[in-house]
Amino acid sequence: MTKTTDDPTIGRLVADVTRDLSSIVQHEIALAKSELRVSVKAGGIGVALVAVAAFLLLLVLILASITVAYFLTMTGLHPAWAFLIVTAFYLLLAVVLVLVAWTRFKKVRAPENTIGTVRQLPGALKPGSPSPGTRVKTAARG
Numbered sequence: 001m002t003k004t005t006d007d008p009t010i011g012r013l014v015a016d017v018t019r020d021l022s023s024i025v026q027h028e029i030a031l032a033k034s035e036l037r038v039s040v041k042a043g044g045i046g047v048a049l050v051a052v053a054a055f056l057l058l059l060v061l062i063l064a065s066i067t068v069a070y071f072l073t074m075t076g077l078h079p080a081w082a083f084l085i086v087t088a089f090y091l092l093l094a095v096v097l098v099l100v101a102w103t104r105f106k107k108v109r110a111p112e113n114t115i116g117t118v119r120q121l122p123g124a125l126k127p128g129s130p131s132p133g134t135r136v137k138t139a140a141r142g
Contacts, residue, residue: 065090 008016065086072082 069079069082069086072085073079077085
């Protein structure tokens with residue numbers, strides 16, 4: 001005598017769970033893609049607007065430089081000297097900015113604490129290492 005039941009088998013339950021998880025993951029990926037599409041579009045428009053604004057500011061800088069040079073000519077200075085003064089000002093400003101940047105670049109260091117912690121990770125993953133709940137000792141905690 002065979003017994004027929006409507007109870008699903010373990011194999012069928014595992015197959016259903018696998019199918020459902022796969023469906024959830026696919027839907028989550030589709031949702032992430034649609035959200036990213038909107039964000040990337042908005043970000044792209046924002047970047048384009050900033051680029052246009054930067055170009056306009058460059059034009060304003062050029063026109064303001066010419067204006068300052070002509071104001072200097074109103075004091076009786078020859079136009080060549082007036083434009084040379086404006087050019088020298090920008091050259092001096094560029095040199096100061098490069099020197100400030102150079103001192104900032106000298107302060108850049110490798111992330112030594114992170115490097116030390118990462119070097120300890122292979123040992124922590126080996127059998128017989130401290131349990132996962134214990135912390136890896138970092139140089140900062142010393």
